[in-house]
Each structure stands twice: as C-alpha cells, then as structure tokens.
Amino acid sequence: MIKITDLEKYYATEEVRTIALNKLSFQVQEGEFVAVMGPSGCGKSTLLNILGLLDDPDGGSFIFNGIEVAGFNERKRADLRKHNIGFVFQSFNLIDELTVFENVELPLIYTGVKPAERKKRVDEVLEKMQIMHRRKHFPQQLSGGQQQRVAVARAVVNNPKLILADEPTGNLDSSNGNEVMDLLTELNEAGTTIIMVTHSEHDAKYSHRIIRMLDGQKVTENILSEYKSKTLEV
C-alpha cells in the first residue's frame, strides 16, 4: 500500500541545514499495523506528515496505492487525504467550537456526503466508540479519554484505508490509553492499515511490526510474532 524509497527531507535556517529524513526506505502492506519509534528529533513526525500528505518530501519516491504522490500540489494532496487517510493526534485537536457530533461530521462534509447519510454514519461511529450519549457536548466538557475517542471516531468516520496516529495515548492515563489502543486494534482487525508514532514500548506491542529510527534513518525493524503467525496463516 505504501512504498517509500530514499525519502529525504531537510529543514534549513539561514545558518544550518538539518536533515530530518535521510534516504529512508520501507514498505507497508495493506492491513498492517506498524509502530514507528525513536528518540525525539529522529524524524518520526516528519515521516508521519509526509505519509499523511501534509508535507512534501525534498527527495525520493513515495508511492501510495500505486501512485507516485511526491510532488503533488496542495489541492491534489488534500483530495487524496480526505478520501483515504484519517488522523489521530496526541493532543486530540478537536475544534472547541463544534460539538462532538459536528467534529465527527466534519470529514464527511468535506467529502461531500449528503446530510441524511452523514447523520447515519456519525451516529454509527459514535455508537461504536460508545460516546453516543455525549454527542451534543463540546470537547472541553469531556475527559481526555473521551476526547481521544471522539478524535478516533472522526478519523474513521470516512472509512479511510489508512490511519496515522501520532502518540495517540501521550496525553492519557494508562487505562484510557489502553482503551484507545484496543480501539485501534479493533479497527486494524477490521482491515484498516495503521501507522502509529509512539514513545511507548507498551503501545508498540499492539502492532505487527516496529520500525526504529535514528537521525532520519531506519535502524532496525522487529517483526512481532503475532503478525508473523498471522501472515503465515494467510
């Protein structure tokens, strides 16, 4: 589903040029759950932004679903993004002025789904995330765990093929964190590809494969047993 080859990204100020991604290459298959780990500043988030079509690489190739997307303009990227990718952030990033329902509804509005269909799909996903009773509340009226569930609901309401999660449990206590990880696992089991950036070894264990990065490069790749057995079964 994703194939990146020799991906490069620089950040330049007047004096220094920082290399964020240094000829990074790897692939992700459809249905995989991949964790990306590494110390701060190793390029994880840059990678996630490029994978999420929020940013453009400075070099290399990025093939998404068989299409070369490196070099797409903002409009094309936005179009591809809204139909295929859902985001979950550490700081939830819900819009304070919109209710739970409206926050989740937003991606459907941008993809042009009709109001009746929107209502049906939002209700479904809220039900699934068990926050239906909070649908009319504003984000600041919810607990952190509930907010992240709303964020996940918003990420999946469009049935994206890929979910990108950036430290999804970073702002949560362990029980809420586990709930969110269970949620992501369920989504993965239902077929959604997930790439998650995390600092937590605990969370990483939910994935099939861990890519460890340092200075913009991949250093190791551990394939966890569960996934191996799963692929073997297939």
Add this chain to the structure above:
Amino acid sequence: MFKNYINIAFRNLLKHKGYSAINIFGLALGMAVTLMIGLWVADEVNFNSYFENKPRLAQVYQSQTFNGKTQTGPAIPRPLEFALRENFESKFKYLSMASWSKSRNFNYKETAISLDGYSVQPEFTQMINLKIIQGDAAALKSSNAIMLSQTAAKTMFGAGNAMGKIIKVNDVDHMIVSAIYEDIPEGNDFKDMEYLMPWSLYAKKDWIESSIDQWGNNSFQLFVELADGVDLASASAAITSVKKESDAEVAPFNPQLFLFPMREWHLHSNFEDGVQTGGRIENVWLFGIIGAFVLLLACINFMNLATARSEKRVIEVGIRKTIGSTKNQLIKQFLTESFLVVIMACILALAITLVFLKPFNTLADKAITFPWSNLVFWVVILLFIAFTALVSGSYPALYLSSFRPIKVLKGTFKVGKLATLPRKILVVTQFSVSAALIIGTLIVMSQIDFSKNRPTGYTTENLIQIPVMSNQFLGKHDMMRNQFKKSGAVLEMATSSSPTTEVWSNQSGYGWEGKPEGFQEDLAYTQISYEYVETLKIKMAAGRGFSREFPTDSTAVILNESAVAYMGLQDPVGKYLTQGSNEGGMRKLQIIGVMKDMVVQSPYEPVKQAIYMFDGFNNASYWNLRLNPENSMRENLATVEKVFKEHFPNALFHYDFIDQEYAKKFAEEDRIASLAKVFTALAIVISCLGLFGLASFVAEQRTKEIGVRKVLGASVANLWMLLSKDFLVLVFIALLIAAPVSYYLMHNWVQKFTYHTEISIWIFIAAGAGALGITLFTVSFQALKAAFANPVKSLRTQ
C-alpha cells in the same frame, strides 16, 4: 457545510464577547456614518427630482466681460423674452419670465402675514408640474389672480376655504385666490415658494414697462422648457449671440447667453471668469471621500482584530486542513463569518442611522427621510453589506487559510514579524486618515474663525433692518425717524436700497478725470439716505456722509476705499464724477466722502468697489435702525413695534438683526465644519476601538513575557512603556504621513478664499499631540492592566 460555517461563526462570536462587541460596534459605527453620508449624497444628487420635467428645464444665463473679467449670472434683460419667443419658437415648449423671490405683505381681514414668492407667466406652473389641489393651473392668465401654497393658504385662512377670497397685497393690489398648490418639498429649488402672482401685473410697474427695450437692464429671470426632440446643447448654442446682436450698446461687454440646465443648478452653480467650476459638488465629493475613509477605518479594525486573533484559530485551520478542507473551503468559511458580522453590524448601523437621522438633518440642514419603501435603497444596502464584508473579510480569510497544517499542529507555528507587518501598515493607514481628518477640520475651523474675525467696517450689534414691503411706507422715512428717536429706543435711522449685507445692484457708465480709454467699470451701487454713515457707524477714510446741511448732497456720491483704488483716484474728495453723455445730458456728481471698506458681500473675498448715491426718489428697500444699547433688546423691540403699529396698524412688523444676517454668510462653511467635526470624532472613536482591541490582544499575547520581566524586576512604568511604545511609534509614523498630505490638500482649499488664514504649524502640533495623547490613553488601559497583573498568575496561564 454552510450550516457548519454559520454555527462556528456564531459560537466564535459568543465565545469572545468583548472582541465581538468591539468588532460589530466599530463596524456598525463606520457603516452608520457611511450610510448617513450616503443618504446625504443621494439627497444632494437627487436635488430637484420633484420636477418631472427636470431633464428638459433650464434657466437662461449670461456671461458678460468687464475689463477682461467675465461674470456669469441668471439676470437677463426683458427684451430677450420677446426675441426668444419670436425667433426660436421651435426650440422651446414653454418660456416663462420670472421676478426674483420677493417677500410681500398679505392682508385678509385681521390677518397680516409676509410670504415669499414670484411673479411668473402662466406657463411656469406647467413647466414645473405644480400639483394643483384646488382651482385652475392656468389661473395666472388673469392679472388679478394669485396662487397660494397649501401651507400659505392654511396660515391665512385656517381651516376655511381660501378659494375665491380677495386678499390685499402690499396694501395696493387686490388679488383673488384662484388656485392652491401642493407645497414643494425640501430638497428642491422653489421650496420656499409660498405664492405665485401674475407676471402681467408685475410688468405694469413703471420701471418694468420702461425696460421693455432695455437690453442693458439685467433685472429678470427667464426659465425655459425645451421642445420635444431638441437637445440642450443645440438650443443653448442657438441663442448665444442673441443679446450681442440685438443691441450695439451692450455689445462691448460681449454678452454670451446659454441655457443652464436644472440638473446642474444645485451642484454645479459656480462660474469663474465665464467657466463652470463646480459648486456644491465639491462638498459631495468631500463627504463622499470622508464616508469611504470612515468605512475603510472600520474595515481595517475588522481585519486587524481578525488577524490578531489568528493564533487562536490556527489550530482550527490546521485540523480542518488535515481532515480534508481545501484552502477555498476555508476562505469561504472565514468570509461567511465576515458576512455574518457585517450583517449584524449593518442592522445596528441602520438602527443608529434611524436614531440619529433627526440630529443629522438639523446639523446638515436637510429633511432626509429614511427610505424604507425604496427598493433601490435595499439593493444598495445589500451591495453595501457584500462590499464591506469582502473588503474587511478578504485579507483575514486569505491570511488564516494559508496556514500550513503541520506547523500548526506540531505547535511550531509562530506569528512572525512578517505577519504583523500588514497589521502595522493597517494601523498606520488608519491613523493617517484620522490625523488628516483632525488637521483638515482644524484648518476649516481656523479659516472660518479668521473670516469671522475680519473687521466688518461697521457695527453689526444693536442694528436691525425693517424691509419696506408696502407702498404706504414710502415718503414716511423722516417722520418715522423722528418718532423712533423720540421713543428712546432708536439712536439713529437711515434707509438703503439694498440690505446692509448684500448688493442688489451694480452700475457702470461713469466718467472721471484720468479714466483709461475703454475702461469698463463695474461698481456695487446702493442708494442711501442721510445719516446712513452714522446709523451703521461706518468709519470714514476721508470727507463725510450725506448731510441735511448741504442741499447739494442730492447730486453727491460717496465711494469706498476699494473704489478709489480701482478707479485710480488721488485725493478724490471734492472732485467730480460724470454720468450720462454730452448728447443725452451730462450729470456731475461730487465726491464728498470715502468710506473705509465695509464687508457687504462674501467675507472671504476682497471688498468690492462701491458707489453710494443719495436716495432722492424713495427707492428705499430697508429702514436701518441703530437701537439704544442702554435699553434691553426686548424693550427696544417692543417700543419700536409699538411706534410702528401706531402708524401702520395693518402692516406686518418684520425685522432682521444685522449681526444674524451677517452670520448667515458663514452658514454653509459652519455646516461643513460641524459635519467635519462629527465625522472626525467618529473616525477617531472607530480607530480607537480598533486600537483598544489590538492592544488587548497584544497584552494577552505577551502575558508570559510581562510576567517574566516583572519577576526580573521591571516596574509598572517600564511595562507600560514597553506595551505602549509600539503603538506610539505607529501613530507617529501616521502623523508623518498625514501632515504633508493634509497640508497640501488644505493649502489648496484655503486658496479658494482670497481672504484666507495662513496654515499654522500649531495646527499640526496640536493634531499630533492630540493623536498621540488619544493613542496613549486608549492603549494604556490594557497596558496597565497587564502590567499590574500578578506575575505568578500570568506565568501560570502559559
């Protein structure tokens, strides 16, 4: 999607109530000012729209050249009427001669009133589509018929029927009320036309009868309606030389006739040296520009507050973009918010306009009504909303929608120096406009003060004039002078053929020693009685006024200083002027005195050369009375009225205070100054509202910095300066821009007046100090609030 936009816009407005209030109120104020100016401009532009034939109506004007100086005006000679009727029949549908507006005394039984109106030919009522309520539109065909306006009829006859009643006019003519017409509304010429009398009666006066072939006697008006299919330019061109070719005596003055169309009467009535040079249209432009600028100020507030708040909205922009919003969708969203704010501001602006329309009308001397039922008005309002929303909303929408989502969401987004630069430019623009308005208003005020303080050359206080409206006054001057003086209320009395504050007549045809060959003089001409100089307390430069002790004074003249200089006379007292020609009988007129110049016409222009002749033929139009300053004004007036009524029991006692008449010369400029003051004040309020909002955001943004500085030992004064300094610098830059621009514009404006003030450096210093003071005051509230805040608390908020 749209619902979503509206939702979020409303919630944003409610969430930041203070900000929303400043934004909506500031915008509403700006829109209200623009709306009122818009209504005023519409009223000016639509002047005379009561007359359905407006596009086809015109007045005959003429330009004449005296000594190379061309003068243009509506006064035309009587034979012109016959020439036009005879030779240009095909050009005109109707023609009507008319007198000047005249106050006349009307008596019906016990009722005596004074009304203003004209003597016109019967066609006049059709030309102006006079709306007849009762009677016959063609009534003026009869020479003893009079037409009254509805209000005039009501004043004279109350609820009773006016038609057919016989009223006495100026104690001489008995007229039958033959038609009542609808009052001509405000915003039109002839709005004060309370009666119409037949031209045929007016033309029976001796001096008018004798003017029948006098091409040099320009004492009348002539109105025309073009025939169907005739265009104004061709008709105007056709009549240009009629006067010049008809009479050899007037030919040297090169009289050029032309048709001055009604659509230009109100706004384009100024002529300089024979060329049309504008008129009130300049005020229309002036206020139009002020209106546009005030709206711009309000729009700038909106832009500044919206972009200043951007850091609060970047997250939202980032999320929306991440989820899949395109830049266009975000632009639409932010524009929707602008529209919402502007619609609310517009509703408030309409309310403000409604409330303040009456005081505005008083200030502007208008009778503007709110055009509820006018569809065009509402279309304009919609366009106005769209325009304001686009102007104020475009920049914030483009600015906000251009944020890059990754920077925003990773928290690396910082509003850099480049982002605040446009905001600074907008603040500078705003204060440049405000400062220019302050400077402009101060200069207008100083020009008016300057002219008001100009020595008039006579004493206006305690001086009244009584118009001679009835023939029964004639020949009673000496008797009344004695009676008035005996009463103790009046110190002196004299008559004049023009009011003290106007010149009704100009003359040429004099000869004097050393007169250059071919010199065509043009002198203001007034006939006065004995004691005129004493009554008005005019200072004499040489010689004396007319005196009863010198019987030869009946053929004497008095000049003013300007006339002496104009005619190039040396030691004129005792010398002679001549009038007439050798063949027709030459009159010798001795110069017995030279008056110091007295301001009679425009207080902004040099005093015109004037000649005063002794009134030996009862041509008095006014009695001038110098009241006794030892009595109260009320006592004096009561005494004068009592004496007056003893001798003229049926006549109306009407008088004017000369100081008030003189003050009327400043009415137009005073009005402009008052309006400019109000608009400038509002412009400042609007700018300050924006500054206040901006200062609060800056203070909020720098809360952490202030806290840290305070912990490190900064005093309140240090912090106050820190926060205020940036704004003061911006306002200072604005002053540097405003000063030269306004100097240039206002320097040109004062040049319009020959008698004008010098633009003082103090005006700029005062405006600068004022602008900086207001800025400091506005910004200080927020600055001090932030500076006094507990640093522990401000550090925790971060």
